[in-house]
Amino acid sequence: MKQIILLLLLIFLSGCGIELEPSKYTDEMTAAEDVLLEIEEDSLKTEDGFKFHIKNNSEYPIAIGREYALEKYDKKKEEWLQIPLKDNIAFQADGLIVDSGSESSFFASFDTYNYSFPKGDYRIIKVLSSEGDGILLYDDFKIDK
Template sequence: MKQIIFLLLLIFIAGCETELEPSKYADELTSAKDVLLEIEADNTETEDGFKFRIKNNSEFPIAIGRAYVLEKYDKKKEEWLQIPLKDNVGFQEDGIIIDPGSESSFFASFDAFNYSFPKGDYRIIKVLSSEGDGILLYDDFKIDR
């Protein structure tokens, strides 16, 4: 009897895994020449998150908020899947200006997301604005822990 209850509990827990939706950005990602998003080296091994920076090598200031998207690559489906935020979690929407020739550092927290982040291939996506145009930036990373 205990084995049956244990088996049912395992099935229930496995069924509670968050189902990830396909990326909203699959066809829109292109590299920006003058504005770069870079994950700081070797810091995706932490369990809390990672640091990244945005470098503005353009001639124009860029505006950025704190929001970001994390996605996981599904090798079986051969597509990127968007990781959902936890319920009642959002990002502060202050406007940060990065002047030409400068950079700013940020922290991407895993804690804001409703996901366990197992080993695999991931990417971070940020949406910026420069001269009224939207810019999508991204960088890939691996979790090996």
């Protein structure tokens, strides 16, 4: 019985100490002028995740997939760190079109990530395409729990 308890304790502790890797988007972060990603602030009060909106104010339609990345800011290292997805988790590979002058809403689930999301500063990153060019969108948010 003691061995089982010790084994369970080791498994639990090994999951708590996940080492996060530096962001792969750090050098690419520039704000898009005509396409915006905005987090719905009221939705951050849930523990499941949050809603966000993509607003297309450009003259062209944009293509959006379901994939997004979440990152945490490490104040000690002064850098953004990637939060890993859980094992065997992937985003549905389909394409959605957001026409010029319109908006689409999405839900970012914390459950798809291998992380507990403690209090801190975070951001969501989404890569889109318009007229063959990649667009990198992001918005910051804070978890205060």
